[in-house]
Amino acid sequence: MLAITAIYGGLLMFLDQFLFLAPYFVLYVRSNDIGILLIDIALSLLTGFVAVVSFRELKSGFGKTKSATRIGVVGMLSALIAGSCPCYYLVPMLTIAGGFGGVFGTAGILLSVYQLPIKLISVILLLLAAYGLEMNARRACILK
Amino acid sequence: MKLDRRLSAGIIGLIILIATVGGVLYFKSESTFNQLSSSTIVATVNPSELLKSGSPPVRGSLNASVTIVEFGDFQCPTCGAWYHEQEPLVLQNLVDSGKAQFEWRDFDFFGPDSVSASEAAYCAGEQGKFWQFYDIVYSNQQTPNSGWADFVHLQKFAEQLGLNMTQFNASFQSHKYAALVNMNYALGTQLGVTATPTFFVVGASGRIVTITGDQPYSVFEASVNSLSGT
Numbered sequence: 307m308l309a310i311t312a313i314y315g316g317l318l319m320f321l322d323q324f325l326f327l328a329p330y331f332v333l334y335v336r337s338n339d340i341g342i343l344l345i346d347i348a349l350s351l352l353t354g355f356v357a358v359v360s361f362r363e364l365k366s367g368f369g370k371t372k373s374a375t376r377i378g379v380v381g382m383l384s385a386l387i388a389g390s391c392p393c394y395y396l397v398p399m400l401t402i403a404g405g406f407g408g409v410f411g412t413a414g415i416l417l418s419v420y421q422l423p424i425k426l427i428s429v430i431l432l433l434l435a436a437y438g439l440e441m442n443a444r445r446a447c448i449l450k
Numbered sequence: 451m452k453l454d455r456r457l458s459a460g461i462i463g464l465i466i467l468i469a470t471v472g473g474v475l476y477f478k479s480e481s482t483f484n485q486l487s488s489s490t491i492v493a494t495v496n497p498s499e500l501l502k503s504g505s506p507p508v509r510g511s512l513n514a515s516v517t518i519v520e521f522g523d524f525q526c527p528t529c530g531a532w533y534h535e536q537e538p539l540v541l542q543n544l545v546d547s548g549k550a551q552f553e554w555r556d557f558d559f560f561g562p563d564s565v566s567a568s569e570a571a572y573c574a575g576e577q578g579k580f581w582q583f584y585d586i587v588y589s590n591q592q593t594p595n596s597g598w599a600d601f602v603h604l605q606k607f608a609e610q611l612g613l614n615m616t617q618f619n620a621s622f623q624s625h626k627y628a629a630l631v632n633m634n635y636a637l638g639t640q641l642g643v644t645a646t647p648t649f650f651v652v653g654a655s656g657r658i659v660t661i662t663g664d665q666p667y668s669v670f671e672a673s674v675n676s677l678s679g680t
Contacts, residue, residue, distance in 0.1 A: 323528065323663045329673060334666040336535060415560070415594050418527065 307354040315350030318386065322346060345425045352432035353382050359439045366446075373438065381431030384424055497641050498656035504633065507571075507580045509541065510551035515654040516674045518544070519553045521638045524567035525560035525599055526646045530591040532664040539667035550651075550674050554584065556631055557638040557646055563599040565631055570604040570618075572627040577613050586610060653677030 319325040319333075324343060326332040335343050356378035364375065417424065501519050518540065522529040544550045556568035567587055574583035586607045592598040601622070608618045621627075641650065642660075649661040651673040659673040 326663060326665050326669070329659045329661060330669055332665060332669055336531065336664070338531075412595075419593055 307358040310357050311350045311354030314353045314382070314386075315346060318346045318350060319343075321386070342422065342425070345422075345429060348429055349382075349425065349432065352429065352436060353378075356382070356432055356435045356439065359436070359443070363439060363442060363446075375435065375439075377431050377438065378435030381428045381435060384428045384431070496656075497650070497658055498652050500637060500641060501650055501652055501658075503637065504630070506553045506555050506634075507575060507584075508551050508553050509581060510545035511548045512551065514545075514548055514551040516544075516550040516677050517553060517652045518550050518670065518674070519555060519650045519652065520647050521555050521557040521634075521641075521643045521649075522647045523556065523558050523560050523564045524571070524587045524591070525558075525564045525594040527591070527594070528664045529647045530588055532647050533588040536664070536667050536670070540670050543667070544670060544674050549678060555634045555638065557635060557643055557648070558631060559635075559646070561595040563595060563597070565628075566601055566604060566622075567599040568631050568634075569625065569627045570601075570608065570622055572630060573618050573621040574608060574611065574613060576621055577617065579611050579613060582611050583607060651677060 316325060320327070322339070322342060324333060324335055324339070324346070326334065356375075360375040360378055501517070506519070520529075540550075541552065545552050556564075556571075558564035558568055571580055571583045571587065574580055587599065587604075590598065590603075590607065597603070604622070605615070605619070609615060638648070645662055647662075647664070649665075649670070651659040651661065651670070654677075657677055659677065661669055661673065
């Protein structure tokens with residue numbers, strides 16, 4: 307779980323430009339972005355939990371794990387997509403799309419503008435997934 | 451049960467995807483740095499020579515041994531964040547002290563208003579007010595492509611700076627800096643710029659340190675010191 311949390315958290319922090327690998331390894335949090343960092347940490351912890359518990363429950367064949375897992379996966383992915391600054395990926399995307407003003411450009415800008423609400427929705431989705439998985443495990447334990 | 455296996459595979463796939471993307475990003479940033487700082491590549495591609503092309507707007511002493519070249523977009527929020535938080539420190543401690551000079555080149559990719567803003571800044575430069583225009587544009591930055599950097603707003607910025615509006619309008623409407631904007635984009639692409647802001651810190655020997663993103667002042671200080679030998 308710790309490894310997944312660390313990898314996911316590292317990637318979120320890289321995409322949010324808190325973590326830089328070149329020319330030097332730097333961890334830097336802008337004063338205005340402490341809230342986003344806290345959300346990233348929450349997302350990473352929840353992702354680690356949901357991924358590991360989903361995997362275990364699916365392996366054990368518990369009843370209602372699938373829907374919770376699906377919600378969790380949506381939460382993990384949307385947080386990751388919303389987290390990435392368009393300044394990082396717009397240039398390659400626009401090269402593919404053939405110039406600015408395209409769908410990719412607009413989508414990238416919208417994702418960046420609505421980064422905070424999308425991340426908050428991701429937290430809610432992951433919390434729902436974690437709750438679902440927890441209840442599922444309890445039910446299974448009671449039955450056993 | 452089959453679906454359970456698919457979901458398990460999906461989770462494993464997601465973890466592998468995250469790890470792979472992370473790895474690719476890591477090695478991409480490492481290779482960009484290595485490519486531009488390696489003397490063998492400098493000899494073939496010669497990025498420091500490329501960076502000398504044209505005559506971009508410069509802040510600071512022309513005798514400074516190190517040059518910090520920014521490739522930026524006036525509409526890019528990360529460039530705006532760097533402008534507000536890090537640039538004052540860079541200017542105060544590295545440029546004003548004579549250690550480095552600061553050059554700006556546009557790398558417009560957010561939308562047509564980015565190009566307009568750059569062209570307008572160069573038009574203001576004709577009247578000796580490029581940097582004042584640069585400051586006013588970044589200080590008024592809003593959501594990209596929301597119309598804040600269209601011609602009407604750019605004219606208002608020019609008026610606020612007391613520019614000769616007849617000259618400014620004529621210069622802007624003739625698009626005389628369109629070729630420069632295209633050249634800067636081509637130059638940035640040639641140098642491997644894939645994001646803004648990207649900075650090339652160039653030493654007197656031609657060695658280059660590449661800094662991508664809104665990185666803190668300490669990175670600029672360390673890079674300038676390593677290239678100037680202090």
